[in-house]
Amino acid sequence: MREIGHFVNGSRVSGGPGGRFGEVFDPNTGAVQAHVALGDVALVETAVQSAAKAQRAWAEVNPQRRARVMFEFKRLVEARMDELAALLSAEHGKVIADSRGDVQRGLEVIEFACGIPHALKGEYTEGAGPGIDVYSMRQPLGVCAGITPFNFPAMIPMWMFGIAIACGNSFILKPSEKDPSVPLRLGELMLEAGAPAGVLNVVQGDKAVVDALLTHPLVRAVSFVGSSDIAHYVYRTGAAHGKRVQAMGGAKNHGVILPDADLDQATKDILGAAYGSAGERCMALPVVAPVGERTAAALRERLLDGIAGLKVGISTDPDAQYGPVVTAAHKARVESYIAQGVAEGAELVVDGRNFALQGYEKGFFLGPTLFDHVRPDMTTYQEEIFGPVLQIVRADSFEAALNLASDHPYGNGVAIYTRNGKAARDFASRVEVGMVGINVPIPVPVAYHTFGGWKRSAFGDTNQHGMEGVKFYTKVKTVTARWPEGEVEDSAFVIPTMA
Ligand code: NAD
Numbered sequence: 001m002r003e004i005g006h007f008v009n010g011s012r013v014s015g016g017p018g019g020r021f022g023e024v025f026d027p028n029t030g031a032v033q034a035h036v037a038l039g040d041v042a043l044v045e046t047a048v049q050s051a052a053k054a055q056r057a058w059a060e061v062n063p064q065r066r067a068r069v070m071f072e073f074k075r076l077v078e079a080r081m082d083e084l085a086a087l088l089s090a091e092h093g094k095v096i097a098d099s100r101g102d103v104q105r106g107l108e109v110i111e112f113a114c115g116i117p118h119a120l121k122g123e124y125t126e127g128a129g130p131g132i133d134v135y136s137m138r139q140p141l142g143v144c145a146g147i148t149p150f151n152f153p154a155m156i157p158m159w160m161f162g163i164a165i166a167c168g169n170s171f172i173l174k175p176s177e178k179d180p181s182v183p184l185r186l187g188e189l190m191l192e193a194g195a196p197a198g199v200l201n202v203v204q205g206d207k208a209v210v211d212a213l214l215t216h217p218l219v220r221a222v223s224f225v226g227s228s229d230i231a232h233y234v235y236r237t238g239a240a241h242g243k244r245v246q247a248m249g250g251a252k253n254h255g256v257i258l259p260d261a262d263l264d265q266a267t268k269d270i271l272g273a274a275y276g277s278a279g280e281r282c283m284a285l286p287v288v289a290p291v292g293e294r295t296a297a298a299l300r301e302r303l304l305d306g307i308a309g310l311k312v313g314i315s316t317d318p319d320a321q322y323g324p325v326v327t328a329a330h331k332a333r334v335e336s337y338i339a340q341g342v343a344e345g346a347e348l349v350v351d352g353r354n355f356a357l358q359g360y361e362k363g364f365f366l367g368p369t370l371f372d373h374v375r376p377d378m379t380t381y382q383e384e385i386f387g388p389v390l391q392i393v394r395a396d397s398f399e400a401a402l403n404l405a406s407d408h409p410y411g412n413g414v415a416i417y418t419r420n421g422k423a424a425r426d427f428a429s430r431v432e433v434g435m436v437g438i439n440v441p442i443p444v445p446v447a448y449h450t451f452g453g454w455k456r457s458a459f460g461d462t463n464q465h466g467m468e469g470v471k472f473y474t475k476v477k478t479v480t481a482r483w484p485e486g487e488v489e490d491s492a493f494v495i496p497t498m499a
Contacts, residue, residue, distance in 0.1 A: 002034040004180050006043065006204050007187035009050035010197025013043070022177045022206065027093030027324035028314040030362035036180045039205035044212035047172050047201040051143040052218050054198030055170035059140050063117035063168070070113045070166050073193035077107055080189070084182055088153060089315035091179035093324040093364065094277045096316060099154075103182075106158030108447040109465045113166035119470045120167065129498060132482045138474035140168030141220040141244065145213040147234065148183070149226040150176035150326050151280045157183050159451070160223045161200055163469040165190070169221075172201045174213060176226075178326050180204050214238045221473065223464070224248065225282075227384070228410070228456045235459035246460040246472055250384040251282045251412035251453060254405040255441065256427070257290040257299055258398065261417035265439070267302040273415075273441035274390040275310060275368050278322045279334075282457075283413045283435070283442045286385060287374075289393050289401045296394045300349070300372060303390070307350055307368045312388075314360060324364040325387055331364045334387030338369055341380040341391075346371045352388055376404060384410065398423060406432035412453030415441050434458065 004024060006013040015021055015037025024034040039047075058066070077084065085099040092099070122137040146160035153175060161171040175183035187202035203209050213219050214237045221244040224234040228249030238245035255270050257263070273285035288303075290296040313320025325331050335353050342348050352367030366388050374381050374391040381391060395401035405414045415437035416427045424438045434453035437443030445451055445466070452463030462472040 001032070004034050004036040004184060004204065006037060006039055006047075007184055007200075007202040008043065008047045009054075009201065010191050024091055024178065024180065025327055025364075026090060027326055027364045028360055030328065030364060033090070034181075036177050036204050038177065039203045039209045041208065041212045043203055044172075044209055044216065047203050048143055048216050048218050050198035051170040051172055051201055054196055055140070055142055055168075058165075058170060058196060058199050059168040061168075063120050063166075066166055066168065067114050067117055069190070069194040070110050070162065073190055073195075074107055074110045074114070076189045076193055077103065077110070077186070080185075084154065084185060086316075087185065088179065088182045089323070091181055092150065092153060093315050093326055094280070095313075095320050095323050096318070098277050098322075099315075102152050103154040105152075105444070106155035106162070109155075109158050110162045112447040112465060113162040116163070116166040116470065119467060120474070128480070129482075129496075131484065132480060134478065134480050136476050136478040138167070138470070139477055141473060141475055142169060143172065143218050144169045144221040144223070144473060145172045145174065145219050147174045147210055147213070147222065147224045147226065148176055150178035151277070151282065153179045153182045154186065156225050157186055159464045159469070161190070163465055164223075164473045165195060165199060167470060167473040169473055170199045170201075172203055172213060172219070174203055174205060174209050177204060177206055210234065211237070214243070215241050217241075219243060221245070222247075223472070225464075231459055244472065246452075246458070246462050246464065248282070248452060248458050248464065249456055250386075250410060251284075251457050252287060252381075252384050252408055252410040253283060253285050253413040253415070254393075254401075254408070255285040255288045256395070256401040256405065256414070256416045257288060257295055258416065258418035258420065258423060259292050259295045260419045261295075262419065262439075263295075263298055263302060266417040267299065267306055269415075269417075269441035270390070271303065271306040271310070272321075275322055275388045278325045278366065279388040280325060280386055281442070283444050285415060285441055286389060287381070287391050287393055287404075289395045289404050291395050291398055291401050293394070296392065300392065303370060304349070307370060310368050312355065312365060312367060313357065314363070322388065325366060326364065328364055330387070331366060334366055334385055334389065337380050337383070337385045337387070338389060341371050341374070341378065344378040344380060346374045346378060346380065346391070376407070382409065398427075402427055402431055406430070409456045410453070411455035412457035413437065413443055415439075415443060
């Protein structure tokens with residue numbers, strides 16, 4: 001059986017005899033396709049020491065030369081797009097076109113990182129006092145770590161290490177153990193692109209590796225993306241050990257449909273955003289809130305037509321809109337939420353359970369599921385399902401729909417569909433959610449803006465990528481300088497002011 005190992009100090013490291021291993025499935029067939037080595041405290045120690053040594057030299061490389069490594073990395077990843085997308089689909093289960101999008105969205109952050117020298121420039125005030133100049137500089141933190149989820153195994157690692165490394169840090173990536181191959185390849189490609197050994201290390205593993213990173217004194221910052229309970233744990237534990245932490249969590253994004261919306265467009269967008277990637281996106285739209293009974297009835301009819309035309313297939317099927325979910329355990333979890341929705345009294349309009357694909361009966365497939373008359377007090381509404389399940393929650397007014405999104409414990413993304421600019425503006429201004437789409441179903445901001453949710457969708461106060469990412473991975477030093485001439489001045493015993 002193939003073994004997926006680590007990448008430490010510029011070399012592949014295998015799990016070794018006596019090591020722990022996890023299973024990596026082929027979601028299309030349900031078979032185990034590889035074993036991933038699960039690292040331990042000793043391996044984290046080796047990785048941290050190599051990252052610390054590499055970082056001291058890397059920080060001395062001038063920002064433009066560091067950026068050139070990112071340019072070369074982008075070129076190498078683009079040249080291997082087909083290979084990476086195939087590898088990603090084979091372990092995750094998303095269709096190839098979607099895997100290409102996963103890699104491409106990551107590369108867009110690398111493109112931003114190519115321009116980071118501009119963002120690292122400090123500020124300067126000439127003559128802040130008599131003969132006094134003040135300037136500030138952004139310096140790297142040292143060794144940084146990233147812990148990533150299964151659902152974007154290319155994009156999310158690049159969100160993190162792309163910015164961290166361009167800023168002069170070294171990085172230890174702990175990818176999801178469910179689809180570890182692409183992150184491993186990215187580590188190798190960074191070396192090939194010119195990042196010295198130890199600047200990017202990939203340590204595979206589970207909680208043991210995460211805990212070792214969270215408590216290691218040389219790890220200065222931890223960036224996490226995953227489910228909310230783990231995000232909160234990572235935030236608390238990292239902060240208790242004196243680290244800078246940004247921890248993005250789960251989501252339950254709402255699509256609000258006002259009566260004046262272009263319903264045909266909204267329906268198409270919702271179908272893609274709810275069922276694309278089998279609903280395994282933190283920016284999916286698993287809740288739709290039509291305003292008014294007429295809007296709800298018209299939308300439901302269109303959704304039913306759309307669902308009837310959806311094609312679920314294996315991840316290499318070019319005609320499939322989405323593929324299997326990532327593991328059997330995840331499939332069972334989604335199915336149990338569907339059963340719970342029925343028990344709670346929601347109307348199960350389309351049931352995606354018992355979906356079977358001929359020749360792939362053991363694959364982790366789920367058909368599209370649609371619930372109507374879902375109420376806010378239902379557990380299945382409050383919690384993240386993370387599967388191809390769309391819930392209609394009928395709202396009787398604009399205010400009620402706005403409150404649904406604002407009052408939900410998660411606050412990652414939200415979308416509003418309307419032709420009314422004033423209503424859209426009001427909604428965007430007042431809604432308690434971090435990323436808003438106006439007639440845009442998945443409002444993932446472009447790389448030079450910044451990504452992050454509110455409430456239980458994010459712990460910590462800096463977002464991913466854009467200038468927020470640069471701020472997260474650098475610390476500011478401010479210098480006040482004076483070059484006196486002539487006589488020695490008297491000691492001052494009061495605080496100097498500009499009065
Ligand atoms: P997960 O929380 O199970 O795992 C995320 C990472 O944490 C993995 O690397 C995993 O190995 C590690 N981990 C798991 N259990 C741990 C524990 N007990 N202690 C320490 N580390 C642990 O998440 P997942 O299933 O891989 O990914 C799906 C989740 O990620 C969803 O909730 C989704 O909404 C969320 N997500 C959020 C964003 C965002 O930006 N807000 C983006 C993508 C995914």
